[in-house]
Amino acid sequence: DVVMSQSPRSLSVTLGQPASISCRTSQGLVHRNGNTYLNWFHQRPGQSPRRLIFQVSHRDSGVPDRFSAGGSGTDFTLKISRVEADDIGVYYCMQGTHWPITFGQGTRLEIK
Amino acid sequence: EVQLVESGGGVVPPGRSLTLSCTSSGFVFADYAMSWVRQAPGKGLEWVGFVRSEVYGGTTEYAASVRGRFTVSRDDSKGVAYLQMNSLKADDTAVYFCTRDQDFWGQGTLVTVSS
Numbered sequence: 001d002v003v004m005s006q007s008p009r010s011l012s013v014t015l016g017q018p019a020s021i022s023c024r025t026s027q028g029l030v031h032r033n034g035n036t037y038l039n040w041f042h043q044r045p046g047q048s049p050r051r052l053i054f055q056v057s058h059r060d061s062g063v064p065d066r067f068s069a070g071g072s073g074t075d076f077t078l079k080i081s082r083v084e085a086d087d088i089g090v091y092y093c094m095q096g097t098h099w100p101i102t103f104g105q106g107t108r109l110e111i112k
Numbered sequence: 113e114v115q116l117v118e119s120g121g122g123v124v125p126p127g128r129s130l131t132l133s134c135t136s137s138g139f140v141f142a143d144y145a146m147s148w149v150r151q152a153p154g155k156g157l158e159w160v161g162f163v164r165s166e167v168y169g170g171t172t173e174y175a176a177s178v179r180g181r182f183t184v185s186r187d188d189s190k191g192v193a194y195l196q197m198n199s200l201k202a203d204d205t206a207v208y209f210c211t212r213d214q215d216f217w218g219q220g221t222l223v224t225v226s227s
Contacts, residue, residue: 001176039214041157041214043157048209048217048218048219048220049149049157049209049217050217051214051215054214054215060215090156092156092157094157094159094214096214099173100159100173100174100175100176101147101159101162102159103156103157103158103159104156105156106156106157
């Protein structure tokens, strides 16, 4: 199975400051069709997860452009340019290239 | 508006069975693969199983932890996905989410396996 290692596991950020989350995978995520199925999700307390980013760097509809993501090979990153109060919760990376689908352990973001 | 509503959760003794349903609206259900993902209390997300659309054969994939015990299926005429869970264990206690190809998620239904 592909192991997804997120860091840091928790993040305390001042409003308006940037944040960055790393996701390292135990093997490359390029599918035989050439796509890289690396997604990022945000889960607020008591809510369902919401996908923010698909295929490494594509923002889902309605996701603010404060969120950006990138990476390649086995190293991927989610960045928030200016953290807002609504951004609290847990962020997960997920790979869908290899079966079984696997998630990172999650990174909890709180406001300092 | 895309909506997914899970139902069928509850408290069940170890070893028993339970079937969850995921009722869809707002999109052409037959066009999409559907997944089930679970979250044990206070823990992270764990992918459980997946059913492809009939265009891709309607075939399924499972996590090793549930393979042989859980079955994912779909009824395109009703727009419903199912998760049949047999031989339930305490470790299966979790909120179960259905998701349309990971882009839309339901609100989840809680399954508690306890005597």
